[in-house]
Amino acid sequence: MKLFDVYPLNNITPVKAKDCILWDENGTEYLDFYGGHAVISIGHSHPHYVKAIQEQIQKIGFYSNSVQNPIQEQLAENLTRISGYNDYKLFLCNSGAEANENALKLASFHTGKDHIIAFKGAFHGRTSGAVALTDNPKIVAPFNAKHSVSFVEYDLEEIQKIIHEKEVAAVIYEPIQGVGGIILPTDEFVQKLREICTANNVVLIADEVQSGYGRTGKFFAHQHSNIQADIITIAKGMGNGLPIGGILISPEFQASHGLLGTTFGGNHLACAAANAVLEVIEQENLIQKADEMGYYISRALNRYQRIKEIRGRGLMIGIEFEFPVDELRKNLLHKHRIFVGNAKSNIIRLLPPLTMNKAFADKFLQALEEEIVSHS
Template sequence: MSLFDVYPLFNVTPVKAEGVYVYDNNDNKYLDLYGGHAVISIGHSHPTYIKNINQQVSKLGFYSNAIKNPLQVELAKQLGNKSNCKNYQLFLCNSGAEANENALKLASFHTNKKKVISFKNSFHGRTSAAVATTDNTKIVAPINSQQEVIFHDFEDLKGVEKTLKNNDVCAVIIETIQGIGGLNEVTTKFYKGLQKLCNQYDTLLIADEIQSGFGRTGDFFAFQKHGVLPDIISMAKGMGNGFPIGGILIHPNIQAKYGMLGTTFGGNHLACSASLAVLSVIENENLLSNVKEVSNYFIKEAKSLPHLTSIKGRGLMLGLEFNFPVSEMRKTLIYKHFIFTGSSKNPNLLRILPPLTIQKKHIDVFIKTLKEELKTFSS
């Protein structure tokens, strides 16, 4: 049997990882500035993370959601405290796509409406409703396109209100900072206006924090900079540091009913142990402060890069935009210099999503390497 060939793969085979480094089967050591799509939050193989999972799996790895799981209760408590979202309710699942799928389904249940507003360049996942709200026709199958989704430009409040006036929209879903779309972020004025319109037209505001949540921007959630309170907050990626887990935070105005949402593996004992380890390390190692400090240093140093047209994003969710396509440079960084970076829908953008434990010395290595390579690229 062969694998279903849907991933264009780099010729790298990791066998172990520690901190901000990944090691392959040829003993090469890679600086990880991508964290496996922003997943690695507290660093690879963190001792607290390993200890939590090992201790839990030696006792109980899994049982279904038909029984009480104190770890879920503890995760909800810790997450509420550390995110300052204490009044919200937690529903756990397995991934970001599932988180958005459940968020959209819940919004439809709550409002008894079915249309959704999303935004151009968005990416919300690959499950049925989530992929329909993703602005990429190449990954939306005919069965998914049955969903009724209206796409608007960022900052287009007038367009959003015109759609909402029909009173048939259950949710507005928005990435606080677009990941795959190219690190675009709306203004506080737009976000506050969006919340006001959602309240006015009985529509739920869903903040997609799957990449930007769990401290990646220096705030626990990226939307908190804008002073808004979404009705539902979706999260995943850095939530489990590599262990599959996702979830939604649900405003107390939304009432739960038995059977309206469900999952077999979501919120299992190992997943909760992994996420509790992440929260513990974020607090004990002051990672939110580290994110802001390293981010400021990165931006200052990056401004001297040749061919750079802009620096996008916030915290350790950053994009370096150049005046040429970066695909070949990414390959050079991997195969010649052993540095992982990311791409986006914008062909000129290099995405930087390292573990939140990264230090200034690692940034120095990257900037120095990039300056050397950029000498070979003409404008």
């Protein structure tokens, strides 16, 4: 049997990793400036993280959610302390797609409505239970004719018009669009959106699957806008590579048995990994470091020619060029041994581990400068 070929793969096989460095089977060293779509938050194979997983798997491993699990309760307490969402509740699942699916389901149950507003360029996982929530026409396909989605620009008048015309359960937005090209709505837009949702009994969902967990210099990216969302979805950096996701839920929502469900969500091993991630983030002050390193990299990029725009916050950075970046990205990987991401045809996307330091940053910046000069 062969693998179902839906992802382009680099002909590189990592066999070892530590912090921001990977090694392949030939001993070749690579700098990881992408972290598996922002999955690696505290660096590869962090010793505290590895120890926590080893200790847990020797005890009970993967047992899931049909018994009391004090590790889940510890995770909820840690998230409360570090996120600032003191009176919210936590529901655990396995991935960002599942987190967003449950968030939309919960919003629909809570409001009795069935229409969703999302933003053009958004990516909220492959499925939402009702619809594939991305405006890519190759992917969008209704799963339930009762539910529908409007994809809009960052246009408050259009949002208000849809709310007045349809039974809108929720507005879901990414504080920073990742797949969409590191696009940020303004803080003023987000604040007004919060007001509109509150006034019209519409649930505001902040999709922090990629932008959360300290990556932007605050624990959640929407906190830069000084608002609270009704539901926050989390996943990627949550387990540092071990699958786990979740939603933080406002106290306005009432829980009942059978309302939401999951098979593997909140299992002991995933929770042990997630607790270790939060402990490292706190102990090593990684939120502040992400802010400082993001500023360092972005400021350095300002001197480079042929860069059209630098977007993002902290260590979630998009570099938009005046030319297609496919060759540039390949050269960074194969000549300079540096993994980066991309978005659209002309954007390099940086999502390195939050343990990134200036030496790693300077190596990337030097390689990028060389490639820009050679491309001129």
